[in-house]
Amino acid sequence: MAASATTRPASDSLGVVVEGLDLRGGVDDTLAASLRELFTQEYLLVFRDQDLSDADHLAVMEALGPVAWEGLPEKRAIGFVSNVRPDGTLGTSAASFHIDFGFFPEPYHAISLYGVEIPPRGTQTHFVNAVAAAAALPAELAARLDGVQARQAVDVTSPAGQAGVRVREGRLDETYPHMLRPVLWPHRVTGEEILGVWEQHTDALYAGDVEMDADESTALIEELYAFLYAPRFRYVHEWQEGDLVIWDNHAVQHGRPEVGDREARTLRRVCVGPEQDLSLFAGRRVT
Ligand SMILES: [Fe+2]
Numbered sequence: 553m554a555a556s557a558t559t560r561p562a563s564d565s566l567g568v569v570v571e572g573l574d575l576r577g578g579v580d581d582t583l584a585a586s587l588r589e590l591f592t593q594e595y596l597l598v599f600r601d602q603d604l605s606d607a608d609h610l611a612v613m614e615a616l617g618p619v620a621w622e623g624l625p626e627k628r629a630i631g632f633v634s635n636v637r638p639d640g641t642l643g644t645s646a647a648s649f650h651i652d653f654g655f656f657p658e659p660y661h662a663i664s665l666y667g668v669e670i671p672p673r674g675t676q677t678h679f680v681n682a683v684a685a686a687a688a689l690p691a692e693l694a695a696r697l698d699g700v701q702a703r704q705a706v707d708v709t710s711p712a713g714q715a716g717v718r719v720r721e722g723r724l725d726e727t728y729p730h731m732l733r734p735v736l737w738p739h740r741v742t743g744e745e746i747l748g749v750w751e752q753h754t755d756a757l758y759a760g761d762v763e764m765d766a767d768e769s770t771a772l773i774e775e776l777y778a779f780l781y782a783p784r785f786r787y788v789h790e791w792q793e794g795d796l797v798i799w800d801n802h803a804v805q806h807g808r809p810e811v812g813d814r815e816a817r818t819l820r821r822v823c824v825g826p827e828q829d830l831s832l833f834a835g836r837r838v839t
Contacts, residue, residue, distance in 0.1 A: 553586040563787040566681040566804065567596030575599060575796065576608050584615035591616060591662070592741055595800040596679060596787065602666070602794045606630050606820070609666050612796070613822045616662050620823040633665065634818040635811055642808075649680055649781065649807040650752035653828045655706040655729045660801045660825035661740070667795040671815030677797070679787045680805040685780045686736055686745040693775065697735045699760050700772075704753040705730035729832060732758060735776070739803055749776050750805050791819075801825070 556572040568590070579587070591597055604612070610629060613619050621627040634640025653659040665677065689697075706729050735757070737748035757769040764772075789797055799806065801823075811817050 553590070554583065559590070562596065562598050562789075565684065565783075565785050566679055566787040567598060567799070568594045569598045569600065571600070573599065575602050575604060575612050578608070578611045579615045587612070587615050591798065591800070595681070595683065595803040597798045598789065599796040600792065600794065602796050604666055604794075604796060609664070609796070609820060609822050613662070613664055613798070613824050616798070617824040618826075620660055620825050621827055622821075622823065629822060631821040631823075632668075632818055633821055634669075634816075635813055636669070636816045637818055640818065642811075644811050644813050646810040647807045648752045649678070649805040650750045651801050651805055652823070654704045654750060654753055655731050656828050657731060658826050660823045660828070662798060662824040663801050663806070664796060664798040664822050664824075665819040666797075666821075667791045667793045668820050669816040669818040670791045670793045671811075671817050673815065675791050675811055675817050676808060677789045677791070678807050678809075679789065679799060680780060680807075681785045681787070681803070682747045682750075682780065682805055683739065683744050683803045685785045686747040688785075689747070689779065693779070694736070696772070700735045701732045701758040701760070702735045702749045702754050702773075703730055703732050703756040703758065703763075704748075704750070705755045706753055730755075732761075737802070739800075744803070746803055747776065747780050749773060749780070751777060751781075752807075 553570075554573055558571050559568040560571070561567070562569050570590070587597075602608075610619060619629045621629060622631045632640040633642050635642075635644050651659055652663060733748050735748050736745040738744070739746055754773060756766075757764045757772055763769070789795070
């Protein structure tokens, strides 16, 4: 990190704010190594008061790994979460907590958003520290998760991001994208356990490879959500123009309330990680 840079906690629950660093003009090898180390330790980084071009933003994310291609039908590395841009995703919708592409084998590793247009009345993104939650699980509850897997599924026929979906209704067609992972999912780099259930996509729990009774499964998912989504594991980012927020898409979940359409809200998005097969979503909006 540059000698002038300092960090302070972004909240009691998650992340750090990095101060004294101007990210314009590229990232040299020393800074890239420092960013990777800090990101691995903290899982969420906030940089305020930046003035980043597309190229600047890409350079920061390239320091963390290969940038992911997004978009259909054209592949592009830059995307937008926006309620005004025709090429933006999400529109005005709320998004319940999720990780991006958790229903595929290897979801994006890191996601970043940069504040381009922020409503004068403010706007938020909500984050949840699923590593801290796993570490804090009561022993009795953790013991019940031994050998338990969660199924993450997506319904490709309806828009994602329905707000307030606490436990998904019903079971989805087996042909839809879905993925079974341990509920206590080891982080790909640190090995720390992640509490791997999220309200937008988790539709069933399995004991080993056997799907649990639906009522038993739902009751345990609800118990886990009550623990995971408590305020102690949340960080609410209050956006300002020029903010860059980068988070680990496995360790940290994200979501947001509805944003309305009276004030423009545009966040520029660059992700790091393996390419995802988006062909199933052609012509549909996904998060
Ligand atoms: Fe998302």
